[in-house]
Amino acid sequence: MAPPTETLTAERILEATEEVLRRHGPAKATVVDVARALGVSHGSVYRHFRTKAALREAVxxxxxxxxxxxxxxxxxxxxxxxxxxxxxxxxxxxxxxxxxxxxxxxxxxxxxxxxxxxxxxxxxxxxxxxxxxxxxxxxxxxxxxxxxxxxxxxxxxxxxxxxxxxxxxxxxxxxxxxxxxxxxxxxxxxxxxxxxxx
Amino acid sequence: MAPPTETLTAERILEATEEVLRRHGPAKATVVDVARALGVSHGSVYRHFRTKAALREAVxxxxxxxxxxxxxxxxxxxxxxxxxxxxxxxxxxxxxxxxxxxxxxxxxxxxxxxxxxxxxxxxxxxxxxxxxxxxxxxxxxxxxxxxxxxxxxxxxxxxxxxxxxxxxxxxxxxxxxxxxxxxxxxxxxxxxxxxxxx
Missing domain, CATH: 1.10.357.10 (Tetracycline Repressor, domain 2)
Known part of the structure; x- marks a missing residue:
């Protein structure tokens, strides 16, 4: 888990998303998993990517x-x-x-x-x-x-x-x-x- | 169902197999379905095609x-x-x-x-x-x-x-x-x- 004090950038979210996808596969990976991997709330992730679909598209x-x-x-x-x-x-x-x-x-x-x-x-x-x-x-x-x-x-x-x-x-x-x-x-x-x- | 008096040829079995595949899909189609469609025993089908795999290959x-x-x-x-x-x-x-x-x-x-x-x-x-x-x-x-x-x-x-x-x-x-x-x-x-x- 990354230290939550680091600034949460779109790039950091995408890195974490790729890692979550690698671990859970495309069917099971959720925004909550991504937030957990970053040690942030899922609301923080949604501030950068408004939907799960947008996050999947971006990654x-x-x-x-x-x-x-x-x-x-x-x-x-x-x-x-x-x-x-x-x-x-x-x-x-x-x-x-x-x-x-x-x-x-x-x-x-x-x-x-x-x-x-x-x-x-x-x-x-x-x-x-x-x-x-x-x-x-x-x-x-x-x-x-x-x-x-x-x-x-x-x-x-x-x-x-x-x-x-x-x-x-x-x-x-x-x-x-x-x-x-x-x-x-x-x-x-x-x-x-x-x-x-x- | 075809009249069982007709000679059971490999070609007739393959025709019936294609029809069964069309109806049931590749996952569910069985040799028993093929035999039933032809009005014959599944043993008669196996005399032409020794395994289900051989039948699928032939069709x-x-x-x-x-x-x-x-x-x-x-x-x-x-x-x-x-x-x-x-x-x-x-x-x-x-x-x-x-x-x-x-x-x-x-x-x-x-x-x-x-x-x-x-x-x-x-x-x-x-x-x-x-x-x-x-x-x-x-x-x-x-x-x-x-x-x-x-x-x-x-x-x-x-x-x-x-x-x-x-x-x-x-x-x-x-x-x-x-x-x-x-x-x-x-x-x-x-x-x-x-x-x-x-």
Whole structure:
């Protein structure tokens, strides 16, 4: 239990919520559990998050944002658009695979939560697709990629690589050969983006 | 109830099993229910399928094979490899979408069953990928596709189009714009296969 004298910030509440979710699972975790873990009244928690649903949304958004923040650096890094595209897709796969592998209970919990909070997930996907769009637009600008509509191409690339980031495939991420499969799909997509003549 | 004088074939048992699964769901359907629907003893059913698991496997295989059989015609149809590839992927999407939309309960039932019978699903995917390989190999042979390993390319195409045939995406198959998304992904993959120079 954290000392109650510490200032109760939204971030501290979200940290405690993640811990409670890890321990109790998504079905049983309550705001009272979160308040107890922080040594505060549940009223104090409600002052930051007006409903249990709002708290669940916020903790899910925080979890998804962690991945998006890691990837944002690659968008503006050095390297050709093709290098950044490959690095970005590999980093997304790695981030999801680590989340699933390092803490399977928490990953399962968030998979349940993401099913509940469609809007938050939609924003996360829009955020990631916007990052991809920037990389692909750079490639279109420099003539590496022959893409009339970078945003549409980014959506297609994101969807075509779902096997390597969508939680419904988490079971496949540790099967032998999955890295070769990832590379084969990415190679094919990069060739599709790069194609100059049709 | 069917007249018990009719010969009890494996096919009749599987038809009855599908009907029982549709009515009772995968958790509750029993061999006794199947026997009752056919007006025979459960021993007669066990003479064709030695265990309940074997029966569930066979009925799932039959369901999956129906899709594979519909697609097999496209592999050997007239048309360029690109035309057949596009037609095949579109037919797979349509077949799955119809299964999900026309009879959602039965689709949900089979989604549970396919989770149980990994081997049957693996064979189904191998079967579909072999069909795709034939089309892509035709394209490689005629010079339409620049693909050193048609089987690997077929796996990549199958996996990259998972959003449009994997049951875990069934909820997305009726969202507005999904047909445009399908076309964008397929266009990108066809360009990737067709790419001549790198």
């Amino acid at each position: 899910t958004k925080r979890w998804l944002d962690r991945t998006a923040e890691r990837l944002a650096g690659i968008v503006v890094a050095d390297g050709t658009p093709e290098e950044r595209l490959r690095a970005w897709l590999a980093a997304l796969f790695e981030a999801k695979r680590h989340k699933a592998g390092d803490d399977p209970e928490l990953f399962a919990t968030y998979t349940v939560l993401t099913d509940e909070v469609g809007t938050v997930v939609g924003e996360h996907i829009a955020d990631l697709t916007a990052q991809l769009t920037r990389i692909i637009a750079d490639g279109a600008g420099s003539g590496t990629f022959a893409v009339p509509d970078p945003a549409a191409a980014a959506r297609a690339v994101f969807q075509a690589t779902g096997r390597f980031h969508d939680p419904c495939y988490a079971r496949e991420w540790t099967t032998p050969g999955v890295d070769e499969e990832f590379t084969a799909v990415v190679d094919l997509l990069v060739r599709g983006l790069s194609s100059r003549s049709r | 799932t295989k039959r369901w999956l094979d129906r899709t594979a059989e519909r697609l097999a015609g496209i592999v050997v149809a007239d048309g360029t490899p690109e035309e057949r590839l596009r037609a095949w992927l579109a037919a797979l999407f349509e077949a799955k979408r119809h299964k999900a939309g026309d009879d959602p309960e039965l689709f949900a039932t089979y989604t549970v069953l396919t989770d149980e019978v990994g081997t049957v699903v693996g064979e189904h995917i191998a079967d579909l990928t072999a069909q795709l390989t034939r089309i892509i190999a035709d394209g490689a042979g005629s010079g339409t596709f620049a693909v050193p390993d048609p089987a690997a390319a077929a796996r990549a195409v199958f996996q990259a189009t998972g959003r449009f045939h994997d049951p875990c995406y069934a909820r997305e198959w009726t969202t507005p714009g999904v047909d445009e998304e399908f076309t964008a992904v397929v266009d990108l993959l066809v360009r990737g296969l067709s790419s001549r120079s790198r």
